[in-house]
Amino acid sequence: MTPVRELTVGQVAMRSGVAVSALHFYEARGLIRSHRTSGNQRRYSRDVLRRVAIIRVAQEVGISLADIAAAFQSLPEGRTPTREDWNLLSTAWRDELDQKIAQLKKLRDGLTDCIGCGCMSIDKCPLRNKEDRLSAQGSGARRLLVER
Amino acid sequence: MTPVRELTVGQVAMRSGVAVSALHFYEARGLIRSHRTSGNQRRYSRDVLRRVAIIRVAQEVGISLADIAAAFQSLPEGRTPTREDWNLLSTAWRDELDQKIAQLKKLRDGLTDCIGCGCMSIDKCPLRNKEDRLSAQGSGARRLLVER
DNA sequence: CTACAAGCTCAACTTAACTTGAGGTCAAGC
DNA sequence: GCTTGACCTCAAGTTAAGTTGAGCTTGTAG
Numbered sequence: 221m222t223p224v225r226e227l228t229v230g231q232v233a234m235r236s237g238v239a240v241s242a243l244h245f246y247e248a249r250g251l252i253r254s255h256r257t258s259g260n261q262r263r264y265s266r267d268v269l270r271r272v273a274i275i276r277v278a279q280e281v282g283i284s285l286a287d288i289a290a291a292f293q294s295l296p297e298g299r300t301p302t303r304e305d306w307n308l309l310s311t312a313w314r315d316e317l318d319q320k321i322a323q324l325k326k327l328r329d330g331l332t333d334c335i336g337c338g339c340m341s342i343d344k345c346p347l348r349n350k351e352d353r354l355s356a357q358g359s360g361a362r363r364l365l366v367e368r
Numbered sequence: 369m370t371p372v373r374e375l376t377v378g379q380v381a382m383r384s385g386v387a388v389s390a391l392h393f394y395e396a397r398g399l400i401r402s403h404r405t406s407g408n409q410r411r412y413s414r415d416v417l418r419r420v421a422i423i424r425v426a427q428e429v430g431i432s433l434a435d436i437a438a439a440f441q442s443l444p445e446g447r448t449p450t451r452e453d454w455n456l457l458s459t460a461w462r463d464e465l466d467q468k469i470a471q472l473k474k475l476r477d478g479l480t481d482c483i484g485c486g487c488m489s490i491d492k493c494p495l496r497n498k499e500d501r502l503s504a505q506g507s508g509a510r511r512l513l514v515e516r
Numbered sequence: 517c518t519a520c521a522a523g524c525t526c527a528a529c530t531t532a533a534c535t536t537g538a539g540g541t542c543a544a545g546c
Numbered sequence: 547g548c549t550t551g552a553c554c555t556c557a558a559g560t561t562a563a564g565t566t567g568a569g570c571t572t573g574t575a576g
Contacts, residue, residue: 230522240523241565249563259572261523281475285563317476321469327429328465378552388553389535397533407542409553433533 226263229254236272243272251275251289267300274306281317374411377402384420391420399423399437415448422454429465 233240246252247262252271254262271292278288291309295301381388394400395410400419402410419440426436439457443449 228522229524239565242563244524245564257572259523260525261572277475279563281472314476317472321472321476324429324465324469324472327425328462328469376552387535390533392554393534405542407553408555409542427533 226265227268229262229264232264232268232272236269236276238272238276246272246275246285249285249289251285251292265300270301270306274309278313281313282320283313283316374413375416377410377412380412380416380420384417384424386420386424394420394423394433397433397437399433399440413448418449418454422457426461429461430468431461431464 227235229240229243232238232243236243238246243252247254252264252268252275254264254268257263275285275288278291279285283291291312294308295305375383377388377391380386380391384391386394391400395402400412400416400423402412402416405411423433423436426439427433431439439460442456443453
């Protein structure tokens with residue numbers, strides 16, 4: 221089996237399970253890179269598969285594309301990222317995940333009580349307490365006004 | 369303490385920490401209800417505060433407004449919901465939360481390994497396995513509403 | 517050498533959950 | 547009676563993460 225040197229969008233789409241349009245989109249967002257053939261078609265190096273896989277996993281963990289892109293900035297520009305490079309990323313995300321899990325647990329443990337009881341005032345209820353809130357590195361800012 | 373009978377939108381907004389526009393929105397979505405004064409202004413009964421608080425908590429847990437609205441359907445139409453009524457809801461959501469926590473844990477435990485290793489193919493990697501996905505089978509909510 | 521599948525670009529549409537704005541009404545203090 | 551602030555409605559805008567479609571070009575199998 222001769223290693224295929226370069227992949228077309230279609231091939232990447234098939235192998236990564238991501239739509240072609242999504243790949244275009246990721247590229248526009250700077251998450252993946254391609255070079256073009258003389259006929260202007262995209263060609264990808266193999267490590268794009270890893271990148272895409274990581275994008276998907278990170279998304280499932282609740283990390284936004286913007287944050288993923290930011291994290292990818294830490295990857296080496298010139299060379300293909302090594303296992304070390306990737307590990308750095310995953311460690312950071314693991315920490316985030318740990319926090320999210322902890323916060324969800326807190327929420328879960330308080331949910332029944334707090335719905336059942338009379339403590340739903342914003343200032344007193346632990347669930348409604350700003351300090352306890354799930355952290356918001358997300359870039360959205362849509363819901364900012366709501367938190368008082 | 370004289371019980372304040374009815375609340376204006378502004379008062380509900382202030383006390384619940386939710387914008388007036390959001391309250392209008394919730395009402396349009398059937399999540400809360402109001403009646404009108406002769407001058408066409410909204411007036412809310414006190415238990416709207418609990419509803420709003422629960423909406424926000426549920427959202428943070430990753431439940432969409434549509435799902436919250438659906439859950440609210442189970443609440444009694446005529447009378448103010450009792451603690452029992454609310455408990456029924458919270459129990460169901462607690463189960464969902466438990467599942468989400470379990471999935472996040474799975475993800476966390478696999479993250480470092482799977483990013484570092486070569487198993488990122490869609491068919492083989494546990495993280496990439498469809499059955500293990502976090503994705504809500506529900507309508508549209510792709511990510512946990514964990515940010516803000 | 518020619519079909520036609522696969523690719524390309526760009527714009528517009530989608531969903532969730534709101535916010536913002538325009539243009540107009542209502543209620544209370546002075 | 548007037549001014550001011552809280553309300554009202556309805557339309558349009560916003561963000562994330564893509565998808566869909568139109569119109570046009572490439573590349574490859576037969």
